[in-house]
C-alpha cells in the first residue's frame with residue numbers, strides 16, 4: 091500500500107446539506123413575494139431591493155475583512171437573505187441613505203457585533219427595520235399608491251409631494267376606530283377587500299402585501315425541509331384564536347381573524363422572520379412556545395397598543411427569550427419515561 | 432477480537448493446530464474463547480495491528496491444508512432438535528467463543544446470563560442491517576434461514592422466554608417472506624417488518640421499534656424485559672450447539688462504488704482485509720478511504736493488511752471525493768442535529784460544552800446516552816464535527832464517573 095488514504099473518525103458520510111444551500115433555498119422562497127412587489131411598486135421596489143441586498147453584502151464583507159480582520163464569508167448567502175428581508179420591510183419610496191443606514195445597522199449591529207452568523211440573538215433584518223422605524227417614523231410609514239411601473243420613484247423629500255401616500259389597511263382601521271367608526275364601514279369606505287390583500291393589491295412594505303406569494307414561499311420551504319411547520323403554524327393559529335375571540339365579543343370594534351392574518355406583515359413575519367434559525371428555539375416544543383408568544387404579543391400591540399402593526403416588535407421580544415427557552419425546554423430524552431405497555 | 436478482557440494464549444511457537452482448535456481461552460467472565468480458523472503451524476506469537484488501530488496479541492499461523500477437528504460436524508444437514516438444558520446451552524456457547532456479531536462483539540454467554548431479580552420476556556433478533564451499504568445480515572437471512580430460526584429457538588430455551596421476534600426492515604421483502612415461511616413451524620417465533628430508519632439496528636432502537644419500550648438511560652435491555660441478538664449470532668449459536676463448531680468465520684460485506692465486484696463473503700477470521708479487497712476486484716484507483724464497518728460508525732483503516740475479526744461486518748471503500756471531510760462552518764442553530772438524534776440529545780450544545788471542557792454539564796445533558804450513531808455529524812449543514820467532540824466528552828465524563836465510584 092503506497093497510496094495515502096484518509097483516516098478520520100466516523101461518520102464517513104455526509105448529507106451534502108450546507109449553509110449556503112439552505113440560504114439560497116430561502117432566497118428562492120422569497121422570489122414570488124419579490125416579483126409581486128416589483129409588479130405593484132415598479133422601479134421603486136427594484137431599486138430598494140437591489141440597494142438593500144448590495145449594502146448588506148458589502149457591509150458584511152468590509153466589516154469582516156477590515157474591522158474584524160477575518161476571512162469574509164459572504165458566500166454563505168446569509169447576508170443576501172438579510173438584505174432581501176430588510177427590503178421586504180421597507181416602503182418603496184425611501185431615499186438611498188436611509189436604506190444604507192438600515193443595512194449597516196442590520197449587518198453591523200444586528201449581526202456582526204455579536205460574532206456573526208450563528209451568534210446574534212436578534213433577527214438582523216428586524217433590528218435594521220425597527221431602528222429605521224424609530225429614527226425615521228414618517229418616511230417609514232409613507233407608502234406610495236400602487237400604480238405598477240408608473241409608481242413614482244421618490245428618492246428625496248424634494249418630490250415627495252409627487253406621490254399620493256396611502257396608509258396600510260391596519261393603519262386605516264386603527265385611525266378610523268379611534269374616531270369612532272366601525273370596522274365594516276371603514277372597509278367599505280376605503281375599498282379594502284380580502285381579495286386585494288391576498289393578491290397584494292394594497293399599501294404596505296415591499297414584502298408584506300401579497301399573502302399568496304408568501305404562502306407559496308412557505309410551501310416551498312416546508313417541501314424542501316428548510317424549515318418545519320412549528321413556528322409559522324403556531325403563530326398563525328394563535329392569532330386566529332385570539333383575534334377570533336375578540337371578534338366574537340364585538341365585531342364592530344375588532345377586526346376578524348382573516349383580516350389580521352392577511353395584513354400588517356403577519357405572514358411575512360410568521361413565515362420568514364420568526365423562522366430565522368439563529369434566533370429561534372432548538373426544539374419543536376420550544377418553537378411552539380415561541381410562536382404562541384409572538385402571536386400573543388403581536389395581537390396585544392395591534393389591538394391595545396399604539397402601533398397599528400406589531401409583529402416586528404413581537405419577534406424581537408421573543409428573540410430575547412430564546413436562550414431561556416432553550417435552557418428549559420429540552421428534547422424528550424430516549425428512555426426518559428419507561429413505558430410498560 | 433472481542434469486547435471485554437483479552438483472552439489468554441494457550442499455544443506455543445511450533446505447535447500444529449487444526450481448524451477449530453482452541454488458541455486462547457477466556458480470561459474472566461466478560462471475555463471469550465478464540466479458536467483457530469485455519470490448520471497449520473504456529474509461526475510466532477506477537478503483537479499485530481488490528482482494525483481499531485491498536486497493537487494486540489496475535490497468533491501467526493502458517494496455513495497448511497484445511498484440516499478440521501474431528502469433533503466438529505461439518506455436514507450441512509439441518510439439525511432441528513435441541514433438548515439440552517439452559518446451562519448446557521450457555522456452556523457450549525461460551526466454549527465456542529461466540530460474541531455479538533452485529534459489531535459490538537459483546538460475549539454472548541454474558542448476555543444469556545440474566546442478572547438475578549430480572550426477567551427476560553422477549554428475545555429480539557436483530558435482522559436490521561446496522562448501517563447503510565452493509566448487506567451481510569441480509570444474505571445470511573436468505574441463505575441460512577433455517578439454521579437461523581433453529582438458533583433462535585435454542586436461544587429461547589437458554590433464556591427461558593416464551594416469545595421471540597425477528598425484526599427486519601421492510602426494504603428486504605424477500606428476507607421477510609423467506610423467514611415468515613420458515614417460522615410457521617415455530618409457534619412462538621414471529622417476524623416483524625420494520626420501517627427503514629437509521630439507526631434502527633441499535634439495540635435500544637430495535638427494542639423501541641418492536642416492543643415500544645424505552646431502555647432507561649444507563650440501563651440494559653433486560654430492564655425492559657428484552658434480550659437482543661443479531662441474526663449472525665443466532666446462526667453461530669446454531670453451529671456451536673448443534674454442530675459443535677466454534678466461531679471461526681463470519682459473513683463480511685465488501686462494497687464501494689468503484690469496486691468491480693462488490694459481494695458478501697464467508698470469511699475466516701484472520702484473513703487480511705486486503706485479500707478480501709483483491710477478491711472483490713482489487714483496490715480501485717480512486718480509493719480515498721477504506722472503512723472497517725459502515726459509513727456511519729465504521730473505523731477508517733490506515734492499513735488494509737489488518738485481519739478480519741469477529742466484529743467486522745463489512746469493508747467499505749469510499750472514493751476520494753467522499754473521503755475528505757468538508758470544511759466546518761459556524762453553527763447556524765438550525766436544530767437539525769437535535770431533531771435527528773435518536774437519543775433525544777442536543778449535539779450542538781454538547782459540542783460547545785465539549786469545546787469549553789464543561790464535563791459536568793455534559794454529564795447533565797446526558798452525553799453518556801449517545802450511541803455514536805453519527806446522525807448528527809451526517810446531517811449538520813455546517814459540517815460540524817459534532818460526534819468527535821461528543822466522543823471526547825464521553826471519554827472524559829466516563830473517567831469522571833469512574834473516579835467518583837472509587
Ligand code: SF4
Pocket residue numbers: 761762763764765766767768769778779810811812813814815817
Ligand atoms: S445541525 Fe449543525 S448547524 Fe444545525 S444546530 Fe446542529 S450543529 Fe448547529
Ligand code: SF4
Pocket residue numbers: 771772773774775776778800801802803804805806807808818821
Ligand atoms: S451520535 Fe449524535 S445523533 Fe447519534 S446518539 Fe450521539 S449525539 Fe445523538
